[in-house]
Amino acid sequence: MAEAAIAAAPAPRLRVDSLWIAPPLLILAVLFFYPLGLIVRASFGEDAPSLATFEQVLMSSRFLDGLYHTIVIAVSATAGCLVLGFILSLIIAFVPFPGAKMAGRLIDTVIALPTFLVTLAFTFIYGSAGLLNETLMHVFSLDLPPIDFLYSQWGVILAEMTVYTPFIMRPLLATFSTIDQAQIEVASSLGARPLRIVRQIILPASLPALVAGGSLCLLLTVNEFGIVLFIGAKDVITLPLLIYSKAIQEFDYTTACVIAVVNVVLSLGLYSLYRLAIAHFGGRRAGLV
Amino acid sequence: MLVWSKPWRIATWAVAVPLFLIIYGLPIGVIVLASFSGQWNDILPSNMTLVHYSKAFRSDSFDALKASLLTGVIASGAALVCGTWAALALRNFKTMPKRVLDLLFFIPSAVPSVSVGLALLVAFSQPPFLLNGTTWIVLIAHFVLISAFTYGNVTAGLARIPVDCEQVAESLGARPFYRLRRVTLPLLLPYLVAAFSLSFALSMGELGATVMIYPPGWVTLPVRIFALSDRGAIFDAATMATILGVGTLIVLAILSKVSNRAAVR
Amino acid sequence: MSQVTVMERTPHIAKPFVASAAPAASDGSRIGFENVSVTYGALTVLHSFTLTVNPGEIVALIGPSGSGKTTALRAVAGFVRPSGGRILIGDRDVTHLAPYDRKIGMVVQNYALFPHMRVEENVAFGLRAHGAAEDVIKKRVPECLAMVGMSTYAKRYPRELSGGQQQRVAIARALAPKPQVLLLDEPLSALDAQIRRSMLDELAKLHRDLPNLTVLYVTHDQSEALTLANHIGIMRDGKLKAFGGSQSLFRHPPNRFAAEFLGRANLLPVTDVQPLDEQMAKVRFGDVTLSARNHHGLARGSDCLVCVRPHDFRFSRASEPNSISGTVLSVQWQGDVHNITFDAGGETVRMTSAPMANPPRIGEIIAVHFDAAEVTLVPEDASHG
Numbered sequence: 023m024a025e026a027a028i029a030a031a032p033a034p035r036l037r038v039d040s041l042w043i044a045p046p047l048l049i050l051a052v053l054f055f056y057p058l059g060l061i062v063r064a065s066f067g068e069d070a071p072s073l074a075t076f077e078q079v080l081m082s083s084r085f086l087d088g089l090y091h092t093i094v095i096a097v098s099a100t101a102g103c104l105v106l107g108f109i110l111s112l113i114i115a116f117v118p119f120p121g122a123k124m125a126g127r128l129i130d131t132v133i134a135l136p137t138f139l140v141t142l143a144f145t146f147i148y149g150s151a152g153l154l155n156e157t158l159m160h161v162f163s164l165d166l167p168p169i170d171f172l173y174s175q176w177g178v179i180l181a182e183m184t185v186y187t188p189f190i191m192r193p194l195l196a197t198f199s200t201i202d203q204a205q206i207e208v209a210s211s212l213g214a215r216p217l218r219i220v221r222q223i224i225l226p227a228s229l230p231a232l233v234a235g236g237s238l239c240l241l242l243t244v245n246e247f248g249i250v251l252f253i254g255a256k257d258v259i260t261l262p263l264l265i266y267s268k269a270i271q272e273f274d275y276t277t278a279c280v281i282a283v284v285n286v287v288l289s290l291g292l293y294s295l296y297r298l299a300i301a302h303f304g305g306r307r308a309g310l311v
Numbered sequence: 312m313l314v315w316s317k318p319w320r321i322a323t324w325a326v327a328v329p330l331f332l333i334i335y336g337l338p339i340g341v342i343v344l345a346s347f348s349g350q351w352n353d354i355l356p357s358n359m360t361l362v363h364y365s366k367a368f369r370s371d372s373f374d375a376l377k378a379s380l381l382t383g384v385i386a387s388g389a390a391l392v393c394g395t396w397a398a399l400a401l402r403n404f405k406t407m408p409k410r411v412l413d414l415l416f417f418i419p420s421a422v423p424s425v426s427v428g429l430a431l432l433v434a435f436s437q438p439p440f441l442l443n444g445t446t447w448i449v450l451i452a453h454f455v456l457i458s459a460f461t462y463g464n465v466t467a468g469l470a471r472i473p474v475d476c477e478q479v480a481e482s483l484g485a486r487p488f489y490r491l492r493r494v495t496l497p498l499l500l501p502y503l504v505a506a507f508s509l510s511f512a513l514s515m516g517e518l519g520a521t522v523m524i525y526p527p528g529w530v531t532l533p534v535r536i537f538a539l540s541d542r543g544a545i546f547d548a549a550t551m552a553t554i555l556g557v558g559t560l561i562v563l564a565i566l567s568k569v570s571n572r573a574a575v576r
Numbered sequence: 577m578s579q580v581t582v583m584e585r586t587p588h589i590a591k592p593f594v595a596s597a598a599p600a601a602s603d604g605s606r607i608g609f610e611n612v613s614v615t616y617g618a619l620t621v622l623h624s625f626t627l628t629v630n631p632g633e634i635v636a637l638i639g640p641s642g643s644g645k646t647t648a649l650r651a652v653a654g655f656v657r658p659s660g661g662r663i664l665i666g667d668r669d670v671t672h673l674a675p676y677d678r679k680i681g682m683v684v685q686n687y688a689l690f691p692h693m694r695v696e697e698n699v700a701f702g703l704r705a706h707g708a709a710e711d712v713i714k715k716r717v718p719e720c721l722a723m724v725g726m727s728t729y730a731k732r733y734p735r736e737l738s739g740g741q742q743q744r745v746a747i748a749r750a751l752a753p754k755p756q757v758l759l760l761d762e763p764l765s766a767l768d769a770q771i772r773r774s775m776l777d778e779l780a781k782l783h784r785d786l787p788n789l790t791v792l793y794v795t796h797d798q799s800e801a802l803t804l805a806n807h808i809g810i811m812r813d814g815k816l817k818a819f820g821g822s823q824s825l826f827r828h829p830p831n832r833f834a835a836e837f838l839g840r841a842n843l844l845p846v847t848d849v850q851p852l853d854e855q856m857a858k859v860r861f862g863d864v865t866l867s868a869r870n871h872h873g874l875a876r877g878s879d880c881l882v883c884v885r886p887h888d889f890r891f892s893r894a895s896e897p898n899s900i901s902g903t904v905l906s907v908q909w910q911g912d913v914h915n916i917t918f919d920a921g922g923e924t925v926r927m928t929s930a931p932m933a934n935p936p937r938i939g940e941i942i943a944v945h946f947d948a949a950e951v952t953l954v955p956e957d958a959s960h961g
Contacts, residue, residue, distance in 0.1 A: 136516025
């Protein structure tokens, strides 16, 4: 045991070596923590620091509305991602179909592409003059587009599900590849049906990946901006969008800063959750390392 | 293999493959299709045309493409240097200080991009750093947003390169810089390329912070795409989106080839 | 031998290591541990470890995993920092020296060749790191590759070599800068049995060619240690449990652990030591009287163990001295030997014998004896268990 512990890294030597961390730390401090500190300061008002603006903003219906939408969208999208991601990963890993490898590569591609592309695509598919509505209007000879969910929070949730499901699938597929196929074969030979195998063998093994992937998903959906901006539905305002409109459209920087502080705190909380999940299950088991 | 009976397996595929295509194939397909269409009033577009592409490589759109590529390369390069430096320097730390510093370098990835944009806007519109309205502020925003990812990738790479190699190098008389140059960095090369690829892809798609801070002369592709789609030019937006997607993937493919060659050697 | 003459004829080659070091004294390559302790938090993995490896000697450290043998080697290399004590190489106190200033060669279990360099670049690495001139490198690299029989592989990449070939390159790489001390950390355990045996022969030959090289060899395989080493140290729980010349340690193990770890000896509990002279003593095993060497000078009347190697037993025809009898428990034929276990007074005893046409049957009572000069009394190890 002890001998394995030694093999960590070249033994730390001079204390002077630790000064090497200073340049990147300084850059990070000036470019990130200093600006972050300034919005915290700005959120307490221009002159004498007070909580007045804070109270005012936190009580406003626009903020509460934004917070509500942010949470509902994030939680629904994450739940959707978990279910969809689990099912798709199961099929790719355990019922391999011709082209499953392609599917895996497609997923990696989606992760690399900007999120708002999906929204753009949805406009062409589910928009009022989109593929789906045109088809339905032709087939059923309708005058008005029958499908109209894109410009509501359902549109946002569906778009986020599409974009973030790969973030669940990646760790899941990594976990599935570590499950011993023999275990499943033995279970099958003992008469276990697929659903039972999923429930008793696969689901417990993939729990770490689901928790870690889920909390990452929650973080990303809370912070999502492009999708909401591109859909541009009037009554679907999330916190990031609220910050944008306050600062850029209304030039109300103090309010924007207050909301940004709340948003940052919320994100950091979710990030801690994510780190805790990884620490608890171990990065390797969660398929993230 | 989970489903043994053939009919069930075919049934599973019959559901899965179309589902997959609808969720991931269709969106990509329609954007590409739209980028070639002149009109789309029916189920399928009519008047296939290349006019959007010829527009894309002129004036504003082409400037946006250039701005995005430059931003991506510069910000990713800077983030790579900084992230690698930080990851290497952090190896001199143990336990608690290491964990705290590690967390500090990861935090930018947890903060929403719009808030980062706002923070930079607030901070760099006042002395001592007056950068608002310059290209610098865009580069800084991209650098900050991707730095955590490069740092994370390089750290993960460092954990995987064989420790023995570095120690044997030291026992052979290699001083720290010699070892770094001749052993550690070459072994790390595949991870450095992967880190750069990820940063580049993230930078190419960055919208939240950029839209808060971009100066008129430095419009990136995502901002341009938003502007186009906002004023209803959705075919042009689709064209730019296709260029953005294809361009990003081409760069990633080239980099992954480089990385594979480095790993094999 | 030819290798040595080559090196003597071209003294400038030795430059890399001679440049900053004192001229090589006769004991310049001694490795000394003086009360070295290594701790990780609350865990002590090396307890006040003291050991000397004399110049030109091969000392093997053996022991079960977790016994601290690798820690001791890594402390010499400089990758583990002792919490107490001193480490000397020659007359230099290297305890606080960086690994790159210690002038050692090191070979590890998984070879650790630099995957991005060709074989010749791997071998040249140490010379380049010391700033050796290009013409020196051009001469020394082929020399080292020839030494390990890898001359034809100079342009290959490590991944194109087999495990045994990679380990040869690793040895050439370690020797290229002419270290006076070579550290071998389980160098053969990643190889399969057949290659391991031939590599063992080659290591022995290499040391005959480089008689001034001091070697610290860490292994868990006792046969490697017995084949190569002049002295063997047996470790357990971070402590040196036994140390001695390979032969004497094998024949006269100082304690139960050493006897069991080195060569799987039978240890029969005996009572009432009666020294006969300086060398021999009589003891009682049940109701038989046995005689054995009293190598460790055990006191009259004390209880101890008698250490009998399985191959020291012979079948007794008549009532010979030093004879014990027992019931056969198992008989196993292994081609060139028969392995027999039998129960003697409640103790399970193992013996090996030349293959027999009519081996004893299970349940049969057999009588065996041993030569008193071949077996040793071993004190019962109080700390055992």
